[in-house]
Amino acid sequence: MSAPAPVYEGRQRVSASEAFVETLVAQGVTDVFGIVGSAYMDAHDLFPLAGIRFISVAHEQNAAHMADGYARATGRHGVCIAQNGPGITNFVTAIAAAYWAHSPVVAITPEAGSATAGLGGFQETEQLPIFSKITKWQTHVNSPARIAELTGRAFHYALHERGPVQVNIPRDYFYGEIDTEIPRPFRVERGPGDAEAIRQAARLLAEAKFPVIVAGGGVAMADGVAELITLAERLSAPVVNSYLHNDSFPASHPLAAGPLGYQGSKAAMHLIAKADVVLALGTRLGPFGTLPQYGLDYWPAQAKIIQVDADLRVLGLVKKIALGIHGDARAAARAIDAELSARLGERVPNAGRLAEIAAEREAWAAELAAQAGTNEAGRVDPRRALAALAAARPANAMVATDIGNVCSVSNSYLQFDTPNSFFAAMSFGNCGYAFPTAIGAKVGRPDRPSIAYIGDGAWGMSLAEVLTCVRENIPVVAVVFDNAQWGAEKRNQIDYFDSRFLGTELQNPNFAEVARAMGANGYTVEHEDQVGDALRLAISSNRPTVINLRLTQALGDPFRRDAFKPPRRLLAKYAAYSARG
Template sequence: MADPRQVYSGKRRVTPSEAFVETLVAQGVTDVFGIVGSAYMDAHDLFPLAGIRFISTAHEQNAAHMADGYARATGRHGVCIAQNGPGVTNFVTAIAAAYWAHSPVVAITPESGSLTAGLGGFQETEQLPLFSKITKWQTHVNSPSRIAELTGRAFHYARHERGPTQVNIPRDYFYGEIETEIPRPFPVRRGAGDAEAIRQAAQLLAEAKSPVIVAGGGVGMAGGVQALTALAEQLTAPVVNSYLHNDSFPASHELAAGPLGYQGSKAAMNLIARADVVLAIGTRLGPFGTLPQYGLDYWPANARIIQVDADLRVIGLVRPVALGIHGDAKAAAEAILAELRARQGERARDEARLDIIRGVKGAWERELASLAGANEAGRVDPRRALAELAKARPRNAMVATDIGNVCSVSNSYLQFDEPNSFFAAMSFGNCGYAFPTAIGAKVGRPDRPSIAYVGDGAWGMSLAEVLTCVRENIPVVAVVFDNGQWGAEKRNQIDYFDSRFLGTDLQNPNFADVARAMGANGLTVEHEDQVGSALREAIDSQRPTVINLRLTQALGDPFRRDAFKPPHRLLDKYAAYSARG
């Protein structure tokens, strides 16, 4: 029997479907997420013969989120595919999330037939404009003979430009016969950046009294954690994670200070506030990750910023920089370290600075513990629950978090030693992100536990994928924070609208019961001492499991106080309504 992963070389006469599938195989694709559709069924029929697993999902948005999680967990391409028209439009939200997560997702979007384009036929819409602002590159296959060439190029750009790409294929172009060659992937190595800029960066850091490093997602993407660790040790510089990239530096390292941004680490904020030089590496310094938090406007106004990024366009975009380096995070860290050692030799630890770092971190640990609230009958305080989950989580576990108040508060409790472990909804911030992303991560890394933190509102958008996990035997654990509310928006109603609750209260079933009805495990947790044991039991079961974690309605600070103003009403009846409270 022929090896299904073998790729033919040289030009051959094949069908376009064969050329398309052979291109997937050449790119190393072993898993594709989506819902089967007639538009690409001829190619779909070949997937098993080519050694490609098709994971059939409950909704196309979740298929694209799964491709995102798969890409983030493995560093390889995540691939999603859907029926033309409504199936493809369902991709949009998830592809936008992948764009802001810099995930190499390839969205295959079969289109209505070429001979009826523009006639308003069944399931027809223009599919390229939908993704024009949320992809790194798009292509429309304009001839069956180019299906392999253009598909291969989409894979190449997704990987090297770190973001989603789209391959739009008229459904009739999968048929016929063509003569074509299957393109092979080829690596393009990034360097450290301009040599003079590297020397200047080393000089700025060597002269700094209080250097601080901001480690962004690009560090993990480049495989640069070890190189950055050596650089931090050379400088005895504390390392803070950029917002929602808590896995960009080992949390157990003595120089690790935790994440910046919303509900992040006050230790990280206090340390960067003292910096005279900031090395921001592999990060765009997004605005949401540098906003004031805990009443601290912590970003150092007078510090000199060195920004290193593989994307030229983000350098100096959000914060003015003293020095920009267009380069790979790993290569740049290695080059700066080599330059420093050439100047300084291998420097001894600065014990005085380490004492400062330990003191700031210890103070934050004590303060964080003091923020825990009181449990109620049958309900656990959210912070107490998050602390117990953190204790019970295996060191090698992957965690995906949704958007929402409790999930956001979890940013203070999520620490990782391995890169490619933490997958948050990032700056697109869409609900329903965590569970399908955790599923994709588990498919890509079946050797690691995969856990989703999901609010009860967002759970309503993704719980149907429990069926996918049961059918496909994907043992993901969903921890559902059941507090009967859309917490993030309720917090705004409390702070700005005199607790006039409209649309933010939820009436939930027991989601553990629902999970069992769907064929998964379901656990209900109502007491603090049950939290850790439930998570361990769920992971050990090696079955899809939903933990219905009943929480009190305690809420953390709102997302952005700067985004609201007190309501102002002009009409009498609305002014009276506002005054009534």
């Protein structure tokens, strides 16, 4: 559905709510996520007339996650709105996740009335400070006459600075008549970066004995996968995905080695360990995505790093670099390739390197298959379940993953050939992320299947949105990993606290039955050979579906072995408790 054109051109006298809604229309907004509230009801009443679908959710945090998923799936703005005070504070966790995912989310935050600000009235709090560190830009509408101007500017910054923004509007400023003009969006194209730096990058790569490319989220955001493929093929360079950006380079390509980071690909790690030059394209090289894994300290400390990013501030922030390029990933890849073409001429595949990449991929695939555990009566080994889900997943499906042990292990099994297909909570790592994000992605891309992977603990934070899917007819598939535990933290208790389980064991209902009671489809899976059939059936039904996937309690490695030390108990009673085992 496309938004209708704004109803007027030039400067006109309109109500403040009309000016606000017409600004949304001008920005191409067709969907808004939130919970209705009296603070903005005058504008809300105009949404249907403006061609804007309002998706009423169960909890405001999930509205902002939906806006995030929508933005990541479409490349357009995701918009969320709620009641002032508690409705807005519920946005915080999801806006923080959107910040670390570089999602152009526009959070509309109606505020308590301007005439009573500071008096401690009903549902009043200062709404700008709490978002100050997790937004790219904030604005407070200080006059109804500026509501269109400032709202339009927020949309502009969100898209071009790639991150969430906040538009704070006193609730009384939606009323009254104003003379205003609706700002129209305009594109600002990013260039490849400094020409001399591009030439230096080409020289370093041309002279490299074993160049490796790290494809970050910025590649997909810039629609630069095709340009990266051309560049990688000219160099015969293996391409590894940055952490949780498994869709930044097609997994089926012979140069693809898989993701770095927690539960990533050993093939990627072995190959980048050999690099003498690393091209980090569209990535900040976040610390969690380059830590040792599987006992491998794989980051090539002596390699020369060329880092390309649209955000100047991340260049050289995490890793020492030989060359920084402030530019667009797509434009930079094209420019570097042009320089290499002049230096190297026709592309000649490096047969030896291609064979090495293929061997590493095959070795990792065999090792991964060998890690499958044993099924139990009525329960499936997590790795077997993840492999079966991967085999049954349609090629064009989008997947959102939550945080947690099994969801994190899925990083080893999730491969994509299409960008904007994989959505995770990134370095913010909050529970309850996957399902609402998958909902937003499905609203934005109704032509593609949308699947959420969620642990049974995190499912408690978002299962109410099944009601939203039923009411709004959003056919998302939730795969709930039912192993009756908070697995990530339980693993820490096993490794460091002598298996003293406090707060990590769960008693669950049958979530498939709960889903059916809510009006959705619900399937219970207890055997390995049922996993793929259940996913295929759920997708083909085109209805909201919950798959209650009963798993054994087998757990993968913990997130951070380096983050824990053996506990010390200085007081006698605590020392005795520690020794109890």
